[in-house]
Amino acid sequence: MGAVLVVLEQRDGMLKRVSLEALAAGRVVADAEGSEVHALLMGPPGVSTEALGRHGADKVLAAATPDLALYQPDAFATIAANQVSTGNYDIIVLGATAMGRDLAPRIAAKLGAPLAPDVTSLTANDELVVTRPVYSGKAVFTLRVVKRPCVISVRPNVFSPTDAAKPGAVEGISADGVVAARATTVKVKEPEKAVLDVAEASIVVSGGRGLKGPENFHLIEELAEVLGGAPGASRAVVDAGWRPHSEQVGQTGKTVSPSLYVAVGISGAIQHLAGMRTSKVIVAINKDKDAPIFKLADYGIVGDLFEIVPRLIAELQKIRGN
Amino acid sequence: MKIAVCVKRVPDTESRIKIAGDGKSIDEAGVKFVLNPYDEFAVEAALQLKEQHGGEVVVVALGTDASQETVRTALAMGADRGVLLKSNASSLDSLGAARLLAAELEAGEYDLLLFGKLAIDDYNHAVGPMVATLLNLPCVSSIAHLEISGASGTAEREIEGGVEVVEFSLPAVLTTDKGLNEPRYPALRGIMMAKKKPLEVKEVTVEPGGLEIIELSVPAERTGGRIVGEGPDAVPALIEALRNEAKVI
Numbered sequence: 001m002g003a004v005l006v007v008l009e010q011r012d013g014m015l016k017r018v019s020l021e022a023l024a025a026g027r028v029v030a031d032a033e034g035s036e037v038h039a040l041l042m043g044p045p046g047v048s049t050e051a052l053g054r055h056g057a058d059k060v061l062a063a064a065t066p067d068l069a070l071y072q073p074d075a076f077a078t079i080a081a082n083q084v085s086t087g088n089y090d091i092i093v094l095g096a097t098a099m100g101r102d103l104a105p106r107i108a109a110k111l112g113a114p115l116a117p118d119v120t121s122l123t124a125n126d127e128l129v130v131t132r133p134v135y136s137g138k139a140v141f142t143l144r145v146v147k148r149p150c151v152i153s154v155r156p157n158v159f160s161p162t163d164a165a166k167p168g169a170v171e172g173i174s175a176d177g178v179v180a181a182r183a184t185t186v187k188v189k190e191p192e193k194a195v196l197d198v199a200e201a202s203i204v205v206s207g208g209r210g211l212k213g214p215e216n217f218h219l220i221e222e223l224a225e226v227l228g229g230a231p232g233a234s235r236a237v238v239d240a241g242w243r244p245h246s247e248q249v250g251q252t253g254k255t256v257s258p259s260l261y262v263a264v265g266i267s268g269a270i271q272h273l274a275g276m277r278t279s280k281v282i283v284a285i286n287k288d289k290d291a292p293i294f295k296l297a298d299y300g301i302v303g304d305l306f307e308i309v310p311r312l313i314a315e316l317q318k319i320r321g322n
Numbered sequence: 323m324k325i326a327v328c329v330k331r332v333p334d335t336e337s338r339i340k341i342a343g344d345g346k347s348i349d350e351a352g353v354k355f356v357l358n359p360y361d362e363f364a365v366e367a368a369l370q371l372k373e374q375h376g377g378e379v380v381v382v383a384l385g386t387d388a389s390q391e392t393v394r395t396a397l398a399m400g401a402d403r404g405v406l407l408k409s410n411a412s413s414l415d416s417l418g419a420a421r422l423l424a425a426e427l428e429a430g431e432y433d434l435l436l437f438g439k440l441a442i443d444d445y446n447h448a449v450g451p452m453v454a455t456l457l458n459l460p461c462v463s464s465i466a467h468l469e470i471s472g473a474s475g476t477a478e479r480e481i482e483g484g485v486e487v488v489e490f491s492l493p494a495v496l497t498t499d500k501g502l503n504e505p506r507y508p509a510l511r512g513i514m515m516a517k518k519k520p521l522e523v524k525e526v527t528v529e530p531g532g533l534e535i536i537e538l539s540v541p542a543e544r545t546g547g548r549i550v551g552e553g554p555d556a557v558p559a560l561i562e563a564l565r566n567e568a569k570v571i
Binding site: 102117186190 | 443
C-alpha cells in the first residue's frame with residue numbers, strides 16, 4: 001500500500017490546528033493499511049515542525065522558501081502533485097479550509113484522482129469509506145474510495161489530533177521547477193483586531209433578526225469574547241447588511257461543527273439549521289417557544305434576549321474572574 | 323471580452339431533502355430547483371464585465387434535460403446564448419464534470435471562465451479549480467472582489483480571519499462568492515427574450531468516478547434537548563448545564 005501524504009497549512013509561520021486534525025485522519029488510514037504518514041509543509045523557512053511527530057507524522061517533507069510564505073496556488077499544487085507522482089502515495093489529506101478547498105481540486109485534477117471534500121468521518125479496514133455532508137448537512141453521503149490515489153479534505157473541528165508519537169524527522173524537498181505563476185497572492189489583508197473565524201472556532205455565538213438591528217450585535221460579540229469563541233450570523237442579518245458574509249452560518253454561508261453553538265434571536269430557518277446541526281452542543285435563546293431552533297437545541301431559554309444575554313455575559317465574566 | 327459562465331441546477335435552499343427509494347439519491351418529487359445561488363454571482367459578474375467592455379456571455383450547464391430551464395434563467399438575466407451538455411445521469415464526480423466542461427470550453431477562446439465557488443447540492447468547491455488545472459489556466463477561487471484591467475486582474479478572496487489579494491493574467495478561471503455583487507432579477511422583458519436566445523444541446527456521457535456511493539442518508543435527529551427555563555433567571559441553570567453536564571465551558 002502507498003503512504004498517506006498530509007498537506008499542512010501554516011499562517012504567519014504557525015501551523016494551523018486543522019493540519020494536526022488532517023494528520024489524525026491520515027493516521028487512521030496508514031495504521032489500517034500498514035503504511036506511513038508523511039506531512040508536507042510548504043511555507044517560509046522556520047516553521048516549527050516539532051509538533052508533527054508528536055501528532056503522528058512518520059516523516060516531514062519541507063519545501064521551505066520565502067516565496068511560499070503566502071498560499072501560492074500554482075506552486076503549492078505543483079509541489080504536492082510532484083511529491084505524489086515521485087513518491088508512492090495512495091491518499092492525500094488536506095484540511096477543508098479556504099486554502100484546502102482551493103488546493104485539493106487542483107491536486108486531484110493534476111493527478112486524475114477522485115476528490116472527497118469536507119469529510120466528517122473515515123474508516124479504513126478492508127476498504128476506505130468516508131462520509132461527507134451534502135445539501136449543507138441536510139443529507140450525508142457514505143462513499144467507498146475505489147480508485148487511488150484519492151484526495152480527501154477533512155472538515156475543521158471534526159477529527160481530534162492524535163497523540164500517537166512517530167519519528168517525524170524533517171527532510172527538505174525541492175521547491176524548484178515550479179512554473180512561473182500566472183496567479184500570485186500578493187498579500188493578506190488582516191483586520192486590525194484579529195478575529196477568530198466562525199468556521200474554525202470551537203465555540204460560535206450567532207445572532208439573528210431577533211437582535212433588531214446592527215447596533216445590538218455588541219451583545220453577540222461580547223458573549224463570543226467571554227466564551228472565547230467567534231461571532232456568527234444568520235442569512236437574514238447578512239442579507240440586511242448588518243453583518244459581513246464571512247460570519248454567515250448556513251447553506252449559502254459556512255457550515256460549522258463547533259463544540260458549542262449558541263443561537264441568539266435565530267428562529268432556525270432550514271438553511272441555517274443545515275449549517276450548524278453538526279455542532280456538538282447547541283444552545284438556543286429565543287422569545288418564541290415554538291421556534292424551530294428549539295427542536296435542534298440541547299438547551300434552550302425562552303425569553304427576551306436583551307435581558308438574557310447581558311445576564312449570561314455577566315455570569316460568565318464572574319466565572320472567568322475567579 | 324468573451325466570457326463563459328458555468329451553471330448548475332440545484333434544489334432550492336428551502337428544500338426539505340428526502341431520500342429516494344434507491345437509498346443513494348434524493349427524492350426529487352416536490353423539490354423546487356433553482357440556478358445555484360453562487361452561480362448567480364458569476365452570471366452577474368459576467369454581465370457587468372460585458373456592460374463595461376463589450377463582448378459575449380455564454381452560459382454552459384452540465385446536467386439532465388431539465389437544466390435547460392436553469393440555462394434560460396441565466397439567459398433571462400442577460401446572457402447571450404447557452405450550451406447544455408446533456409447527460410442522462412448526474413454524477414457526484416467533480417473531476418468527471420470538470421473534464422466534460424473543460425472539453426467544451428477549451429476551444430472557445432474565452433477571456434474568462436466563471437463558476438460559482440460551490441454548488442449547494444454536492445458542496446464540492448471543486449469544478450472551477452479543476453477546469454483551470456485541466457486547461458492550464460490561472461485560477462482564483464471564492465472571490466468577493468474583482469478588478470479587470472486590460473489583460474490582467476486583481477481579485478480578493480476571503481480566508482480565515484483575513485482576505486487574500488491575488489493578481490492574475492487573462493485568460494483565467496474565477497469562482498465567485500457572496501459579496502462580489504448583487505445579482506439582478508430577470509425582468510419580464512428578459513424572460514421573454516430568453517425564450518428566443520440560442521440554446522445548443524450536446525449529448526455527453528457521465529463516466530463513473532473514483533468514489534462509489536454506499537448510501538445517502540438523512541442525519542439522525544437530535545434528541546434529548548430541553549428548555550432550561552424562561553427569561554434571565556434561567557441563566558444560572560444554563561451555565562450549570564454547560565459546565566457540568568455538557569462540559570463545554
